[in-house]
Amino acid sequence: MDYIAHIRESDHEIQTVADHLMETQQLAETYGDKIGIQHITGLAGMLHDLGKYTEKFQNYIRLAVQNPDIPPKRGSVDHSTAGGKLLYNLFHIQPQGPFDKQDFMNKALLSEVVGNAIISHHAYLQDFLDPDLESKFLDRVRDRKLEGFDHAVTLFYEQVMEESAFIHYVNQAGIELADYMKRDDNPDIELKMMFLSKFVFSALIDADRTNTRCFEEVNVKNEKNSNEPMIRQQLFQTYYERLMERITDLQSGENADTTINLLRKQMSEQCEQFAVKPSGIFTLSIPTGGGKTLASLRYALKHAVTFEKKHIIYVVPFTTIIEQNAQEVREIIRDDANLLEHHSNVVTNEVEDIDGEDHELEDVVVNTHQKLKLAKDNWDSPIIFTTMVQFLNVFYAGGSRNIRRLHNLSESVIIFDEVQKVPTHCTSLFNQALNFLKIYASSSIVLCTATQPELDFVHNKLDIDPDAEMVHDLDHVIEKFKRVEIVDKATDDTLDTEKLANFVEQKLADEPSILVILNTKAVVKNLYHRLTEGDGAIPIYHLSTSMCPAHRNRILGEVKTHLDHKEPVVCISTQLIEAGVDISFDCVIRSLAGLDSIAQAAGRCNRHGRDGTKQVYVIDHEEENLKDLKEIKIGKEITKKMFIDLKRDKTCYGGNILSGHAMEIYFQKYYTELASDLNYFIPKLRKNMTELLSVSRSENTYYRSYYDEHDTLLPLFLANSYKTAADHFQVIKDHTTAVIVPYGDGEKEGKEIIADLNGQQSIEDLSSLLRRAQQFTINITNTDKNQLSHNKALVSFLDGKIWALTDGAYDDSYGLNLQNDSSHGGFIL
Known part of the structure; x- marks a missing residue:
């Protein structure tokens, strides 16, 4: 008989289990090949639906299709445990007599990594050991009785891969695992296995859903495949040529010989020269207004062509606007189809059953949930713009929608724009993810900002390259780009909304365009209402994250029109305008915050240096409620002390509150003050997330407690809590x-x-x-x-x-x- 994996909704054509497993295996192999683990990911692909080779499942799928209005109970047939159980039975149970202990350990680790991906492919990676000292992984692969399991394995060997060939395939996967472990000197096996597990899971999820989608919609197979390496290289070469056309036009313009434009040209050329270096983690510290977007794109395209990278990914802060940079790049490359803007997940994350069981029904009936699950959402575009929230979610958030994209971060150029905005509590997780991408995934990372954070100063350090800075003689460049004066009004007095409004109106007599940046949406809205009570002679605009991207983009467009025509205008915004927005006002008023925010706000004033020196006023708004904004509050306190230092001693920090030396001191004080928060502390568990994900067995309190309770060791090499960590992870802590x-x-x-x-x-x-x-x-x-x-x-x-x-x-x-x-x-x- 034909064992059915899927039945197509449109014409009731069947996809056999054998076809689905082999096709998913092939796709998974191509994803795994990017980091040298094609047999490991292929193993997950070929075994993930082994449980569909049972009479119980076949009856279940036919019943589901024949009775769509009264389907069988979801989860009543388990088809995803079988593949993990086969691996556990074959390679995890210690053999009798003499055996190669290293080989046994490798195969056991392999069965845990791949087995976890298989049993979890309708939910999320399971805990090997959870806070209740239970192992959902062992419950599934060791303890669960599966009706028809032995017959399913026999059919797999007959229809998918003969048994001896399968053992050979597993041996190849074991060799890849051993090679993977040797790629760096870090002895932390658990950290390596955590990222390997997530990569394998990503490859399996994407391969499974892509194959199902291609079967369900036949026309998808005829789509032009821009994923092919040759096509990608041709695209990047074409984009590079179009970028150079734009740069040539800019460098032949009427203002090309100004000091700032000459510096922009010099830094852009330095980025191109840097692009021929092998991949690593680098910094690009171009001052605000220094042409960062064009320079970073020049590096990215040249590096992608030179080293055959598959993607160029821009990651911007969760507090910023990504539309402007994406639109600028889109206009340069003149190819909208191959540029993806990914702001957020429109679809809520999959809701999992309490016990982590599969969504079995959605796997066989193409209903609403299944359509949403299969929708193309895997970051396979050549150029991607996304946010820091989405990047961190790929590695650490629950559900399968986010992690599906992880494998597409490999062999990429990843540019973190305004990297100083990494959420403080995610600092260690961010560093570990970047180290993985550099060492294992052949990606090149660019930390792009005028205010570089000290990410190698913290405990879980970023493995940043020596001589990582792309810009030469940075202190000289910063001095030449100085075009504003920071006026400290924050240490003199505080202002309420009425006093601030009066100050804005006073400044409008001298400066036609003013940008006001405050720390909370509430005070932004209050000031906006107060200023719009006037006669309406001057346009007043409001910007915050309460507005959708299209709305913010329209507002910015109107503001820019006023600025281009040198018309009076006032814009009141939260900090979202500080990063990734090419806009220039005659005067900026910034509520006291971290020194990096002050510097970024200054970058929105007199951006092109055409009007001599302009003023950036730093004020202290007394109505801002920072009770739940710990990072802003601490940054504000440190910055205020530094302003006081400079007021007492004019030579302090080189006489410039925005000097590179001042920024280095600020970030070291900031990370020292927040040292206990950098590893994502989970109050409910009284543990850091880094412990749940990658602590060794010898330091794992759950592992020791399991031994005390059961008087035996947990029979696994891994004891980490992937699902528990994901359940507690939120980049923005208020869900x-x-x-x-x-x-x-x-x-x-x-x-x-x-x-x-x-x-x-x-x-x-x-x-x-x-x-x-x-x-x-x-x-x-x-x-x-x-x-x-x-x-x-x-x-x-x-x-x-x-x-x-x-x-x-x-x-x-x-x-x-x-x-x-x-x-x-x-x-x-």
Whole structure:
């Protein structure tokens, strides 16, 4: 009989288990080959659905298809444990008599890494040992009785891979594992195995879903495959040539011979020269306004062509705007189809059953959940713009949607724009992820900012290369780029909203354009309302993360138009405007914060140095509530002390609060002050996340407690808690939900996207819809979500997987309106 893996919805064509396993194996091998583990990932691919070779599952799938309105109970048939159980039985149970202990350990580790990926492929990697001193992994692969298991294994050997060939394949995987372990001198086996496990899981998830998608939508097989290495290299070469055309035009313009433009040219050329060096972790410390986007792209394209990289990935802070840089690159490469902007996950993460069981039903019936799961969301584009939140989620967040993208971070050039914005509590996790990408994944990392953090100063250090800086004679460059004066008003007095408004109005008499940056959305909104009470002669704009990307982009466009025409304008913003935004005001007022934020704010003033020296005023806003913003509060305190030092001694910090020396001292004080927070402490467990993920057995308190309780050792080489760590991981600690907002009335805008969410689209159309929706999405906290629900401002689509706001809950001036009573449709000026 034909053993069925899937039945196509459109024509009821079947995909056999053998075809699905072999095709998934082949895809997984190509993903694993990128880091030299093709047999390890291939092993996961060929075994992941072994459990479908049972009569029980075959009856189950036929029943599910024949009775779509009354399907069998989800999870009533377990098909994902069998592959892990086979590996455990073959390679983990210690043989009798003499044996090669190193070979046994390698095979056992292999069975744990690959087996965990297999049993978890409908959920998330399981704990080898959890806080309750239970092993869900052993419960599945050792203790669970599987009806028809032996017959399934026999069929696998008959239809997929003959037994001796399978053993040979496993031996090849064992050799790859041994080679992987030797790639650096770090003795931390658990850390290496954690990243290997996540990579294998990523490769399996993407291979499984891609193969299922290709079977379900036949036309997908005919898509142009831009993943092919030759095509990627041709693309990057073409993009490089187009970039050089743009640079040539800029360098022949009327202002090309100004001091700043000559420095920009020099630094851009230094980036190109640096691109021929082998991959590593480097810094690009171009001052704000120094042409960072073009220079970093020049490095990335040249390096990608020279070393045959597969992706160029820009990662920007979660507090910033990514549309502007993406649009600038899009205009240069003139190829919208191969540039992906990934702001956030529009779809909520998969909800797992309490005991970690599989979503078995969704694997055989293409319903709404399955369409969302199969939607193309794996970062396979040549050029990707994403956020720090999404990057960290790939490595550490729960569910399979995020981690699916991990394997596509290998063989890449990854540029972290404004890297100083790495969330403090994620510092060690960030460093460990970058070290993995450098050492094991053949990726080149560029830390791009005018205010470099001291990431090699902390305990879990970043493995940064010697002579890592791309820019020569950096102190000279910083001095030449000096075009603002920092005016300290913060150590004199505090200001409330009324006093600050008066100060802004006073400054408007001398400076036609003013940018005000404050630390919280509440005071930004209050100042905006206060200033718009005037006669409306001067346009006033508001920017915050309560507005969707498309809305912020429109506001910035209007502000830039005023600035280009030298018309008066005031913009009031949270810190999101400090990074990744090419905009220049005559005057900037910045509420006291970390020194890096002060420097970034200064970069939005007199950006091109055409107007002599302009002022950046640092004030202390007394109405800002920083109680829940610990990092900003500590940064503010350190910066205030440094201002006091400079007031007492004019030669302190080289006489410049923004000098490289001052920034180095600031970050060392900052990381020292927050040393206990850098490893992602989980109060509920009284443990750091780094402990859960990679602590050795000898230091693992759960492992020792297991021995005390059971009077025997845990029969596993790994004892880490991957799922528990993922369950507790949030880049933004107050959990948020993505919601689509009804911003804009035109085609392909927010209101139309919400109207289109009827669940009837094909997988391909749904993939496109979800990508478009990111421009019209904001993230709301649980508190906000509860208030919106109370005010009947939330609607759900696709079985509650996607959320959207009603019209009244989104305001055209400042975005999210919790009261759901917005009525005006224009901008208040």
